[in-house]
Each structure stands twice: as structure tokens, then as C-alpha cells.
Amino acid sequence: MIELDDIDRQILRALARDAGQSAGALGRDLGLSQPATWRRIRRLTDAGVIRGKRVRLNAERLGFGVTVFLGVKLARKGQVTLEDFERAMSAIPEVQTVEHVLGVYDFRLRVVARDLADFERVLRRRIMALPGAGEVEANVLLSEERRPGPLG
Amino acid sequence: MIELDDIDRQILRALARDAGQSAGALGRDLGLSQPATWRRIRRLTDAGVIRGKRVRLNAERLGFGVTVFLGVKLARKGQVTLEDFERAMSAIPEVQTVEHVLGVYDFRLRVVARDLADFERVLRRRIMALPGAGEVEANVLLSEERRPGPLG
DNA sequence: CTTGAAAAGAACTGCCT
DNA sequence: AGGCAGTTCTTTTCAAG
Numbered sequence: 001m002i003e004l005d006d007i008d009r010q011i012l013r014a015l016a017r018d019a020g021q022s023a024g025a026l027g028r029d030l031g032l033s034q035p036a037t038w039r040r041i042r043r044l045t046d047a048g049v050i051r052g053k054r055v056r057l058n059a060e061r062l063g064f065g066v067t068v069f070l071g072v073k074l075a076r077k078g079q080v081t082l083e084d085f086e087r088a089m090s091a092i093p094e095v096q097t098v099e100h101v102l103g104v105y106d107f108r109l110r111v112v113a114r115d116l117a118d119f120e121r122v123l124r125r126r127i128m129a130l131p132g133a134g135e136v137e138a139n140v141l142l143s144e145e146r147r148p149g150p151l152g
Numbered sequence: 153m154i155e156l157d158d159i160d161r162q163i164l165r166a167l168a169r170d171a172g173q174s175a176g177a178l179g180r181d182l183g184l185s186q187p188a189t190w191r192r193i194r195r196l197t198d199a200g201v202i203r204g205k206r207v208r209l210n211a212e213r214l215g216f217g218v219t220v221f222l223g224v225k226l227a228r229k230g231q232v233t234l235e236d237f238e239r240a241m242s243a244i245p246e247v248q249t250v251e252h253v254l255g256v257y258d259f260r261l262r263v264v265a266r267d268l269a270d271f272e273r274v275l276r277r278r279i280m281a282l283p284g285a286g287e288v289e290a291n292v293l294l295s296e297e298r299r300p301g302p303l304g
Numbered sequence: 305c306t307t308g309a310a311a312a313g314a315a316c317t318g319c320c321t
Numbered sequence: 322a323g324g325c326a327g328t329t330c331t332t333t334t335c336a337a338g
Binding site: 176177194 | 313
């Protein structure tokens, strides 16, 4: 754990929205000099609060217009290990996220497909075909909003 | 839609893993010069395939050790509009993601909290207290794996 | 914390194959 | 398309107040 002041929180919020901006530009917005801002970013990175930068890809522009969230239950638990099942799901290209969860389901998947027909193919041929796959629940994404979340 | 060749796909895959690396370093790995790599990245950005860079924050290091996925159904549909409900959920600091979905639930939320006791507070005081909130399903995150997804 | 500066590197531009 | 060479900007590290 690390102590964050208000400026640190503003920096994290700004970088969570756009990590492309320079330390100088960010500092100007916060009334801080370039070196001071840069030192804070480095401190946050060294402390592990900032894990790294990633580009956000636009699935629609890549031809994947359908995103579906799947809740998956393992059938016949014990016959297939969680690890094997997780690995098998991660190997499906259309699967963007594999979340191992505790609750109503065993796994939550974020799956993208070109369209609903394509999704049906992925669901039937790839996911339901996995040894151990049990009950499945689907929710089709209509819109999404991401927020930085609480910062200390 | 845009035509991607194999090199574009490799670039996207690399940047999805780490957007911090320079065009020069990336090009060296792919056997491309710095300007050629940079021009491709710019082309992908202009085409909207690359939407921007974001830092990945480590919620645990910020003191939020619990992540829960919630499926939420709207009760008494029509009395409260989807827009109002969505706005109200987005205003809760602990809510990282609001997904409007079609299926078993109306919304899917990603919620972080300091611990399970803190999560109970958020769930009862903030989310269930929303006018219009109906049935709720919860799944606690154990582990998560993200992959780039299909690239054309 | 600040300003100022210097060196290294990355981003960007124009020209040529 | 790609490469080369050059310019501009940012990053990164100093020193000094």
C-alpha cells in the first residue's frame, strides 16, 4: 500500500483516461513542473500502482461488431481441472477475457465475434464443445462505460 | 473496416501487451525501420483501430483487494429510465465499469471494494438503494487473464 | 517544491528507392 | 509500401535555489 495525495490521484485519473500525454502537459494542467510531475509518475510506477500502458483496440473497426459476456459453469467438477479448462478457453482467439470467479458461475468470458451468426459458431463449436463445459449464460453488450474507479 | 496485413497484426498484438515501447524498438523486433513502424501505428490510429493509450492501475496496491461482477436487473421497468439508472450507477466511485447488456440482466457492473465488508456496504447502501434496482447476481473475482482478442 | 539546462531518445517530416 | 537523414519534441537526469 502507498500513501497518495490529491495530486497523485489527479495524475492517475488523467493517465487512466489518456496515457499518451506528456508529463509536461499533465503538469501544466495541475500547476506542477515537468520534473515534479515526472517524479510522481515514476514513484507511482515504482510502487506498482501503475502497471504499464496498453493501447485500447476498437473491436468494431476490426470487424468484430458483437461482444458477449458469458457465464460458464463447469459440469462434472473434478473430471476436468480448473486449470485445464481455463487454458482451453484462453486458447480460443475470440475470447478476450477469462475471469475465474466465485459465485453463480465458475468463469466469466468476454467474447467478440463478427456478428451473431459468428458468435453462435464460437459458442457451439468452441466453447460448448470444451470438455467440462456446463451451463452457460449469455449477455450481449449494447454499450459500455469505463471509469477510473476509486483511487485510495 | 480496414485492411490489415500480418505486420499490422503483430504491431497491434505488441502494443496491446505494452504500449510503452517505442516505434524503433518495436520495429527492430519486426525487422522494420523506425519510420515505417511509426507510420503503420499512425495509420492504425487514424483508422480508429487504436483508440488511445491507457495506464493499467493496480487496484490491490490502491487498497482495493476485492473485485465483484454484478448482474443487475431493473425492477419496475418504465418507472426509471435506463439512462437515469446508468448515470446513477456510473456516479458510484467503486463502480469501474457499467455495461448495458441484453439478456438475463440489464446491466453488468465491475465493482471494487477494500474487502468483503466494504463491498457489502457498497452493495446495500449504494447499489441496492438505487431506485429501480431489482434482482442482483454477484460473482467474486479470483483471477483474470486478458488477451488481445482476434485481430481481423 | 521550483527553474534551467543538458544529453539521450523518441516522435515526426520530407525525400528518395 | 520501405529506408535514410534530419528536425522537433519528450524524456530523463542533473545542478542550484
